Amino acid sequence: MRKLVQTIFILTMMSLPFAALADYPEKPITLIVPYQAGGSMETMARVFAEELGNELNINVLVRTQPGAGGKIGTTAASRAIADGYTLLFAPESTVLWPPIAENVNYSLSSFDPIIRVTDLPQAIVTSKSSGIETFEDLLALSAAQSMSYADQNSISRAFVDYIAMREQVVWVAVPTKGGGEMVPFLLGNKVNFAWSGGAHNRYLDQMNVVLSMTAAPQETMPEVPTMQERYGVSMPGGATIWAPAGLSEELRAKLTEAAITAAHSEAFNDLMMNTLGFPLADLTGSQLTAELMTINEDLAAIYEETAP
Amino acid sequence: MLDIILQAFAAALEPMNLLFIALGIALGIVIGVLPGLGSVTAMAVLIPITFYMSPLAAIAFLVGVNKGGTSGGAIPAILLNSPGSPEAAATAWDGYPMAKRGEAFRAMKFSLFSSVTGDTISDLLLIVLVVPFAAFALQFGPVEYTAVLLFSFALIAGIAGDSPLKSGIGIFFGILLSTIGLDPVASTSRFTFGQLKLEDGLSLSALAIGALALSSVVIQLSDLITRREKDDFASNQADTKAGRSVSAREFFSYWRTLIRGALTGSLVGMLPGLGVTLASFLSYSAAKRASKNGDNFGKGEPEGIIATESANSAVVGSNLIPTIALGIPGNIAAALLVGALVMHGVVPGPFMLSMHGELIYGLFASMILANIFHLIIGRAGLSLWVQFARYPRRLILPPVLMFCIFGIYLPAQSLWDVGVMLAFAGLGILFTRARISIVCTVIGFLLGGMFETSLRQALLLHQVEGISILASPLALVFLLLTIAVLSRAIWRSQKESNKSA
Numbered sequence: 001m002r003k004l005v006q007t008i009f010i011l012t013m014m015s016l017p018f019a020a021l022a023d024y025p026e027k028p029i030t031l032i033v034p035y036q037a038g039g040s041m042e043t044m045a046r047v048f049a050e051e052l053g054n055e056l057n058i059n060v061l062v063r064t065q066p067g068a069g070g071k072i073g074t075t076a077a078s079r080a081i082a083d084g085y086t087l088l089f090a091p092e093s094t095v096l097w098p099p100i101a102e103n104v105n106y107s108l109s110s111f112d113p114i115i116r117v118t119d120l121p122q123a124i125v126t127s128k129s130s131g132i133e134t135f136e137d138l139l140a141l142s143a144a145q146s147m148s149y150a151d152q153n154s155i156s157r158a159f160v161d162y163i164a165m166r167e168q169v170v171w172v173a174v175p176t177k178g179g180g181e182m183v184p185f186l187l188g189n190k191v192n193f194a195w196s197g198g199a200h201n202r203y204l205d206q207m208n209v210v211l212s213m214t215a216a217p218q219e220t221m222p223e224v225p226t227m228q229e230r231y232g233v234s235m236p237g238g239a240t241i242w243a244p245a246g247l248s249e250e251l252r253a254k255l256t257e258a259a260i261t262a263a264h265s266e267a268f269n270d271l272m273m274n275t276l277g278f279p280l281a282d283l284t285g286s287q288l289t290a291e292l293m294t295i296n297e298d299l300a301a302i303y304e305e306t307a308p
Numbered sequence: 309m310l311d312i313i314l315q316a317f318a319a320a321l322e323p324m325n326l327l328f329i330a331l332g333i334a335l336g337i338v339i340g341v342l343p344g345l346g347s348v349t350a351m352a353v354l355i356p357i358t359f360y361m362s363p364l365a366a367i368a369f370l371v372g373v374n375k376g377g378t379s380g381g382a383i384p385a386i387l388l389n390s391p392g393s394p395e396a397a398a399t400a401w402d403g404y405p406m407a408k409r410g411e412a413f414r415a416m417k418f419s420l421f422s423s424v425t426g427d428t429i430s431d432l433l434l435i436v437l438v439v440p441f442a443a444f445a446l447q448f449g450p451v452e453y454t455a456v457l458l459f460s461f462a463l464i465a466g467i468a469g470d471s472p473l474k475s476g477i478g479i480f481f482g483i484l485l486s487t488i489g490l491d492p493v494a495s496t497s498r499f500t501f502g503q504l505k506l507e508d509g510l511s512l513s514a515l516a517i518g519a520l521a522l523s524s525v526v527i528q529l530s531d532l533i534t535r536r537e538k539d540d541f542a543s544n545q546a547d548t549k550a551g552r553s554v555s556a557r558e559f560f561s562y563w564r565t566l567i568r569g570a571l572t573g574s575l576v577g578m579l580p581g582l583g584v585t586l587a588s589f590l591s592y593s594a595a596k597r598a599s600k601n602g603d604n605f606g607k608g609e610p611e612g613i614i615a616t617e618s619a620n621s622a623v624v625g626s627n628l629i630p631t632i633a634l635g636i637p638g639n640i641a642a643a644l645l646v647g648a649l650v651m652h653g654v655v656p657g658p659f660m661l662s663m664h665g666e667l668i669y670g671l672f673a674s675m676i677l678a679n680i681f682h683l684i685i686g687r688a689g690l691s692l693w694v695q696f697a698r699y700p701r702r703l704i705l706p707p708v709l710m711f712c713i714f715g716i717y718l719p720a721q722s723l724w725d726v727g728v729m730l731a732f733a734g735l736g737i738l739f740t741r742a743r744i745s746i747v748c749t750v751i752g753f754l755l756g757g758m759f760e761t762s763l764r765q766a767l768l769l770h771q772v773e774g775i776s777i778l779a780s781p782l783a784l785v786f787l788l789l790t791i792a793v794l795s796r797a798i799w800r801s802q803k804e805s806n807k808s809a
Contacts, residue, residue: 036640036643039643039647040650042647043647043650043651046356046359046651047651050359062356064352065720066508067505067507067508068489068490068504068507068508069490069495071504071507072504072505072507072508075504104504146772147772148768148769148772148773153495154495172768172771172772173493173768174450174765174768174769175492175493175761175764175765176765177761180580180636180637180643181580181581181636183634183635183636184445184446184448184449184580184634184636185449185450187446187634188445188446188447188448188449190449190450190769191769192772202635203635270653271650271651271653274653275650275653275654276650
């Protein structure tokens with residue numbers, strides 16, 4: 001009798017992965033966004049979720065779980081079962097930076113990256129009325145006096161401070177709550193310059209982009225110098241779909257395939273290109289994993305140099 | 309210009325659009341009435357539905373929800389002395405005494421009519437001011453915000469509770485509570501005891517509903533059980549026409565308060581971040597000072613309700629001024645609207661008006677029409693809500709208690725938040741018995757984060773550029789006003805203690 005139960009048990013367990021894949025997805029999938037409803041991450045997630053759902057023939061529900069700069073939702077996603085029913089949509093910095101600089105219970109190895117859908121056009125910007133038109137202008141002015149800048153999170157501060165350290169200038173970070181507070185501070189000349197996560201794309205008639213914080217020059221403004229070419233490092237800018245680590249190979253392949261189709265869908269392209277002004281990316285598989293490892297090492301190095 | 313307006317109204321008058329406006333207002337009011345759920349929760353829950361609507365219908369629907377939700381919060385404040393959200397806390401001060409006296413219906417009518425009037429004035433201001441405003445908002449930086457907030461704290465300490473000193477203690481306790489979580493400058497944890505869930509601080513809705521609504525329900529229940537108070541609320545309700553009606557003449561005799569409230573609310577709404585609750589308290593305090601019935605405030609004076617409700621509803625319209633002029637949402641409700649706009653392919657930002665003028669003017673037209681619906685649907689709802697005044701309290705209060713708990717649990721599905729709410733209900737009871745205004749603590753908590761951030765931003769800027777207060781005339785005016793308000797409060801309380809001695 002006991003043998004029989006054991007055999008049945010083992011057989012059921014063995015058949016589970018296949019059964020799960022054959023039927024996947026058989027219930028709605030939850031896509032966690034670790035930020036407030038109403039932000040650009042949530043907006044991207046909603047349109048992406050709709051398209052992913054169309055592809056998989058199931059509802060993909062967006063759940064916003066904001067808090068602690070994205071750490072609460074990311075922690076929740078890292079603890080979910082790796083069955084493909086819980087996914088996370090978060091910037092790579094939210095997954096990579098806290099394990100290095102802060103105390104959290106997750107790290108890069110807690111997740112399987114599925115697809116990077118965009119590279120956020122992070123940059124250092126100035127207001128047109130300030131007269132600072134290029135990065136050289138900014139440095140020249142900084143040599144004479146200390147300057148204030150609007151920053152938005154601990155990672156942006158670490159990178160801007162890194163530049164200040166290399167250039168031996170004094171830049172004082174004034175913390176702001178996201179683009180919504182940065183824009184009026186900069187345009188009202190309350191600060192000298194600002195770090196921007198992408199909001200500046202909507203104010204290009206009133207702002208100068210002086211330095212791109214990305215690895216490659218930004219498509220729409222190739223003449224702007226990048227942090228990579230000047231300092232040999234760049235900020236992680238990818239916004240990526242993640243699954244909790246431990247996804248079976250078949251499941252991962254199926255999800256990746258559906259995610260690529262969703263990323264290339266008309267609705268998602270229209271949102272990214274025409275509405276938000278963010279460039280599309282569709283990095284997947286081992287290429288994405290390898291790039292994340294490199295970024296992770298760069299981040300650790302920056303942290304070592306700028307940590308108080 | 310005229311043809312743009314005509315086109316806008318033509319678009320707004322589409323039957324589907326009207327249907328969604330009406331639906332939005334009705335849903336907003338119902339959700340606003342439920343304790344613990346406000347217009348923000350309502351909008352967050354309903355946004356996914358708007359996917360399937362046309363852009364104009366979607367935005368108009370959400371604006372309707374926001375309008376209904378903001379006015380709906382006054383109903384439980386009046387009938388149960390348990391405001392559904394902090395912005396209706398001052399409504400309870402005069403609404404509940406009126407209701408207890410048997411004038412529940414009248415109090416609710418005053419509240420609804422003031423909401424609609426304040427809202428309409430603010431919508432008109434929105435349409436006129438949206439373009440020229442952009443420059444004005446940019447005048448407000450950290451130094452100015454710090455001064456405005458200090459001024460607000462001084463004003464609120466002067467009107468809430470019976471002693472400015474006790475109210476001040478309440479406010480500072482609230483500010484202290486708001487420092488739980490991540491430090492805004494250094495990003496290090498404070499008072500979190502290693503708990504990730506405390507990194508974001510305490511939940512505002514859990515704290516506010518616990519301290520304001522739940523504590524009041526528990527006090528009322530315990531008064532009934534110990535027979536300290538008779539369960540005569542229902543039998544008091546007036547059945548005569550005079551005891552229930554509000555004539556247009558009576559209502560508009562308060563035109564000064566109405567206009568003052570609407571302007572206060574509109575002004576606060578224009579500045580991103582200050583919010584609905586502050587508007588309602590500032591207006592209440594201004595009305596109390598200006599009115600010849602000032603001493604009756606807090607004892608069932610309709611003017612108190614009018615001041616509060618006209619101001620908090622006025623924020624709804626003017627909040628869209630920074631949203632449309634600069635692309636900067638004035639509060640969470642406006643941020644949710646921006647999210648919905650983006651999903652429908654509209655870029656929020658300074659070009660919104662030029663690129664999507666048709667939609668924006670259609671939205672303005674919808675907002676004006678929505679006010680008419682608001683009046684009709686809200687008035688019909690009153691006949692329903694007033695039924696609740698006819699039942700004995702002992703039957704009404706226990707379900708309210710349950711609603712508070714569900715309302716707090718559901719949005720984040722967090723038992724922790726329920727615990728926070730219960731703890732603050734306990735604190736609310738303690739404060740009420742000690743005659744310290746718990747509302748002050750809630751406001752201190754609500755604005756404390758912003759106060760701290762602005763103050764520290766101002767200090768950092770001072771460090772770089774040596775900017776002093778004197779460089780900003782706006783900040784200077786508000787700081788001088790703060791000193792004036794404080795010295796007046798101290799002078800008055802000394803005079804009173806001399807009198808009693």
